Amino acid sequence: MSGTLTGVSDYRYRGSTLTDKRPAAQVGFAYDDPKGWYAGVFGSTVRLKPPGGPSSYFQAIAYGGYATHVTEGLSVEVGGDYAAFAEASDLNYGEVFLGAATDSVNARVYYSPRYFGESSSAAYGEINATQPLVDRVRLFLHGGYLNYRYESPYGLVPPHNEGTQRVFDGRVGVRIDFDPFQLEIAWVGVSNHVATYLITGTTSPNGVVASLSLSF
Amino acid sequence: MRLLAAWLRLVLALAFCGLAVSARCQTDPTTDAAAASHEVLVMLRLPPPHFRPDADYLGGYARASGSAGRQRIAEELAARFRLRVVGSYPMPALGVDCFVMQAPENLPLEPIIEGMGLDSRVESVQAVNFFRVLSHDDPLYPLQPTAALWHLDELHQVTTGKSVRVAAIDSGVELDHPDLRGRIVVARNFVDTRDAVAELHGTAVAGIIGARADNGVGIVGIAPEAGLIALRACWQVPPDDRAAVCSSFTLAKALQFAIDNNARVINLSLGGPRDRLLERLIAAAALRGVVVVAAADPRFADGGFPASLPTVLAVAGDDVHDALATTFLAPGRDIPATLPGRKWGLVAGSSYAAAEIAGLVALLIDVAPEQNSQQIREKLSTPEKAASTPHRGAIVDACAAVARTAGACACGCRVARGAPPALLP
Numbered sequence: 001m002s003g004t005l006t007g008v009s010d011y012r013y014r015g016s017t018l019t020d021k022r023p024a025a026q027v028g029f030a031y032d033d034p035k036g037w038y039a040g041v042f043g044s045t046v047r048l049k050p051p052g053g054p055s056s057y058f059q060a061i062a063y064g065g066y067a068t069h070v071t072e073g074l075s076v077e078v079g080g081d082y083a084a085f086a087e088a089s090d091l092n093y094g095e096v097f098l099g100a101a102t103d104s105v106n107a108r109v110y111y112s113p114r115y116f117g118e119s120s121s122a123a124y125g126e127i128n129a130t131q132p133l134v135d136r137v138r139l140f141l142h143g144g145y146l147n148y149r150y151e152s153p154y155g156l157v158p159p160h161n162e163g164t165q166r167v168f169d170g171r172v173g174v175r176i177d178f179d180p181f182q183l184e185i186a187w188v189g190v191s192n193h194v195a196t197y198l199i200t201g202t203t204s205p206n207g208v209v210a211s212l213s214l215s216f
Numbered sequence: 217m218r219l220l221a222a223w224l225r226l227v228l229a230l231a232f233c234g235l236a237v238s239a240r241c242q243t244d245p246t247t248d249a250a251a252a253s254h255e256v257l258v259m260l261r262l263p264p265p266h267f268r269p270d271a272d273y274l275g276g277y278a279r280a281s282g283s284a285g286r287q288r289i290a291e292e293l294a295a296r297f298r299l300r301v302v303g304s305y306p307m308p309a310l311g312v313d314c315f316v317m318q319a320p321e322n323l324p325l326e327p328i329i330e331g332m333g334l335d336s337r338v339e340s341v342q343a344v345n346f347f348r349v350l351s352h353d354d355p356l357y358p359l360q361p362t363a364a365l366w367h368l369d370e371l372h373q374v375t376t377g378k379s380v381r382v383a384a385i386d387s388g389v390e391l392d393h394p395d396l397r398g399r400i401v402v403a404r405n406f407v408d409t410r411d412a413v414a415e416l417h418g419t420a421v422a423g424i425i426g427a428r429a430d431n432g433v434g435i436v437g438i439a440p441e442a443g444l445i446a447l448r449a450c451w452q453v454p455p456d457d458r459a460a461v462c463s464s465f466t467l468a469k470a471l472q473f474a475i476d477n478n479a480r481v482i483n484l485s486l487g488g489p490r491d492r493l494l495e496r497l498i499a500a501a502a503l504r505g506v507v508v509v510a511a512a513d514p515r516f517a518d519g520g521f522p523a524s525l526p527t528v529l530a531v532a533g534d535d536v537h538d539a540l541a542t543t544f545l546a547p548g549r550d551i552p553a554t555l556p557g558r559k560w561g562l563v564a565g566s567s568y569a570a571a572e573i574a575g576l577v578a579l580l581i582d583v584a585p586e587q588n589s590q591q592i593r594e595k596l597s598t599p600e601k602a603a604s605t606p607h608r609g610a611i612v613d614a615c616a617a618v619a620r621t622a623g624a625c626a627c628g629c630r631v632a633r634g635a636p637p638a639l640l641p
Contacts, residue, residue, distance in 0.1 A: 002285035004270045028270035032263035032282055034337045042269040067266040069311055072503055075264030101265040103308060108267065132476050135402065180284065213270070216284045 004028045008211035011044055014124060014144055015169025015190030016204040018059065020047040038079075039064035048088065049201030056088035065097075076100045077108075091117040091199065105129045115148060116199045122148040133174065140186075142171040146195070167195040182213045254319050255302070257465055257493060258293065258332055259312035259339040260286050283313065289337055290315040297328050305406075305469040309476075309500040312339050314493070316465050340492070347450070347462045347488030360435055361547035362572055366614035367627040368436060372429065374618055374626050377439025377578035379585065382481040383474035384571070385467060386421050387460040389446040390414035390556045395427040395434035401443040402477055406469040407451045414556035415452045417460045420563045421485055422446055423554025424571040425578070434560050435552050438575025439582075445479050450486065458563075464491050471497040475504060480581050482506055483574035484528075485567030487513030487520040494522060502527035507577050507589045511570040512536070512543050519543060527589050529577070529596070531570040532609055539609030544596055546572040546612055576614050583621045595621050 004027070010017050011024040018024075030040030042061040049055045065079015082094040093115055099108035107127045115122035126144035133139050148165040173186025189206040196204065263282060283306065294301045299317035306313045319325060325343050332341045362368055381401065390396065391403055391412050400422070403412060422444055429440035449470035450462035467484075471494065474482050482501060487510070498508050512532040513520025519540060523530035532539040533548015546569040553568065555561045577592055587595075595617045597610055615627035 001288075002282040006270060026270060028268070030268060030282065032285070034261050036264075038263060038266055040268065061269050063267060063269065065266060067264040069264055072500070073309075075311075077264065077266045079267055081267065081269070097267060099267065106265050135404070215282075 001029070001031050003030070003216050004213050005216070006211055006213040008209065010188075010207070010209045011046065012169075012171075012188045012204070012209055014126075014146055015167065015171075015188060016196040016200060017202065018044075018046045018048060018200060020049070020200070020202045021204075021207075022047060036068045037064070037066045046085070048085065048091070048199065050088070050091070050199050051201060053090060054088045055201075056085040056091065058086035060084050060086075067099075073102050074100065075102075093117055104131060116196075120149055122146060136177045138175045138177075140171075140173055140175060142169075144169045165192070165195065167192045180215050182215070184211045184213075185209075254321060254323075254325070255344040255463075255465070256299070256317050256319065256325060256329060256332075256341055257344055257468070258290065258315045258317055258341050259307075259310070259493070260289060260315065260337055261339045262286075262306060262308060262311050262313050264311065286313045286315075290317070293317075293332060293335065293338070297332060298323065299328070303465065305465075305472065307468065307472040307497065309472055309504075310493075310496055314465070314468060316344070342464070342492050345464045345489050345491045347464075347467065347486045360552050361550065362438060362614070363436070365547060366438075366576070368438065370627045370629070371579060371614060371618050372436075372440065374622055374624075375579045375582045376429070377426070377442030377575065377582045380439065380481065380578040380581045381443040381445055381477070381479045382425055382439065382483065382574055382578050383445035383447055383470070383477070383479035384418065384421050384425060384483045384485075384574070385447045385449050385462075385470040385474065386418035386483070386485060387415035387450040387452055388413035388448040389418045389422040389444075390554070390558070391446065393419060393423070393554050393556075393558055395423055395431065395554045395560070396444075397428065399426050399428055399437070399440075399444050400446050403446040403448075404470075404473060405448040406466045406473070407448055413448060413451075415448075415450075415460065416457045416555060417452070417485070417567065418446065418448060418450070419556050420553035420568060421483065421571040423560075424551060424568055425483065425575040427554055434554060438572055439578035442481075442575070442578040442582075445474060445477055447473060460486075462486055462488075464493055467491075468493050468497055471501065475501050475506065480506060480585075481574050481577050482508045483571055484508065484510040484522055485570045487511065487515070487523060490521045495525065498522055498525055498528065502589055505588055507581070507592050509570050509574040509577060511566040512539060514566070529573060529589065529593060531573045532566045533564070533569040534609075534611060536566065536609065541608050541610065543609040544573055544612050545569070545609040546576075573612065576612065576617065579614075580617060580621045583618065587621075 006026040009023050010021050011019040024045045026044040028042040032038045044059050046059045061083045063081035067077035069075045077099045080096045085091040093112050095110045095112040097108050097110040110124045113121045124146045128142045130140045146167040168191040170189045171186050175184045187208050193203045290301050294317045299319050302318050303316040329341045332338050426437035426439050426442045426444045427435045429436040447470040449466035450460040452460050509529045510523040512523045512530045518524040519530045522528050530543045532543050534545040535548050548569040549564045550562050551568045553563045596612050598613045619626040
């Protein structure tokens with residue numbers, strides 16, 4: 001059983017801000033069973049103002065899965081997560097995912113049949129890499145690709161009502177460890193700044209984010 | 217704005233909280249080997265990296281996430297067996313988090329090791345073993361033997377090991393020694409909480425591997441531009457400052473750190489009993505393309521541990537007359553080396569022969585980076601020379617090794633370019 005408490009300057013989810021570029025407070029609890037399965041919950045303040053819908057100020061994610069080493073230095077996992085939004089349960093959605101990891105690189109693909117509550121499906125793939133730089137400082141790199149197919153009149157990106165939206169997001173940063181705290185500073189970029197406009201009610205410019213976490 | 221203020225209050229509260237919390241993962245000073253010998257290493261499983269919304273971009277890199285939870289498990293296990301947790305270090309190369317637990321003097325360790333092994337959260341348990349650095353004292357000659365024998369200056373025209381990191385796992389290195397300034401990229405002390413400790417064996421090994429060249433003082437390292445990772449995992453034992461002792465735990469931490477910090481060569485000028493944890497870490501290093509060089513222990517016919525491991529390059533001094541045929545021989549007597557107190561002096565022993573080979577391996581890897589241990593071993597072996605020497609070990613011909621790796625002439629090439637006879641070796 002373990003937990004984290006985090007303060008972040010902008011909660012960027014797959015490159016898009018869920019807090020209208022403002023800071024957020026986050027908490028997480030996780031359990032890792034020696035047999036390989038894991039489960040956890042995560043909560044964060046958010047600031048979503050979808051046009052024509054209720055605003056939401058809190059997001060909770062429940063997740064679980066199974067991860068195991070397959071050979072020396074390689075592990076795989078399979079699992080699912082469900083995101084729920086306070087006061088705006090229309091946005092709730094579930095996802096399943098599959099991933100693989102080595103010491104310093106991991107990749108995961110996700111599929112959600114009703115992404116952010118839309119009657120449209122989305123697939124997201126990401127690759128993350130991490131490398132120690134100097135004592136207690138690690139570099140990390142993230143690249144993600146979201147492929148979103150929408151069919152409803154209220155698609156993700158106005159004015160298109162139907163089609164496929166492709167969004168790339170990237171993050172490069174450093175994490176500094178001062179046991180039991182971690183400080184992260186990163187640059188976040190997203191290929192389409194209005195990608196989640198209709199869900200969040202705001203645009204997501206490229207920029208720097210910082211976060212401070214406590215692990216317990 | 218209210219949210220920003222709330223966030224700032226949270227951050228400040230965390231910062232003040234952190235100042236009051238004492239660091240969790242410090243090891244107690246282990247200079248008292250007798251007390252330290254009544255310890256066990258308990259390896260708890262590190263969960264493989266997995267989805268975590270709160271630590272997503274590191275892919276669940278386990279250093280932070282879950283470590284507090286594992287600390288609690290370790291403390292619960294320790295309490296159950298009447299032990300005390302005195303240190304810990306994550307070893308993701310093996311998928312474990314390693315905890316050191318101290319047992320009371322008169323409590324036998326075997327039942328504890330057996331009992332703990334039955335808990336499903338425990339991946340493995342072992343006692344802490346002790347290792348000694350290998351050196352003997354016999355100073356005579358004032359020259360660096362490898363300078364003449366290996367034609368070091370000519371080799372350095374081909375390579376200086378610039379792109380290669382060499383980790384020396386040894387006693388403490390004098391980091392501000394004039395011949396080591398700017399050579400050490402990372403230094404860590406895994407023995408106690410002091411910053412840097414200057415000790416004889418480690419300082420000499422570091423200088424032999426990579427001392428600065430052309431700085432107008434002292435010696436030239438075999439790989440004078442290799443990045444040195446100075447890892448203190450051994451401590452000097454009075455009254456003889458040539459002797460040093462290391463433990464399974466300090467060595468394991470250093471090996472994990474060397475792997476993490478992209479060492480391509482690891483030098484272990486030490487020997488001791490067969491140790492399961494160290495054997496696994498050395499195998500994990502070899503799988504990642506790291507070449508491990510160790511000094512052959514004269515107390516054992518097979519070279520001892522870790523020199524006898526198949527992936528390790530075992531080295532003895534060329535004055536050793538009963539080395540195995542697979543042990544490499546390098547100059548082992550009267551080697552000028554860097555010593556604490558900003559001095560130089562002569563050292564002797566297989567420890568320093570191993571350091572010379574570690575430097576040479578760095579040169580070979582700089583020339584051809586994709587090589588693994590086996591390929592390096594082939595480059596260092598000279599079957600035609602073996603038959604003609606009385607030693608049973610394999611004398612290393614550095615010029616031939618570099619020439620074979622580079623696919624070009626390494627030494628004596630000036631003959632073709634018309635050098636005056638006086639300059640020829």
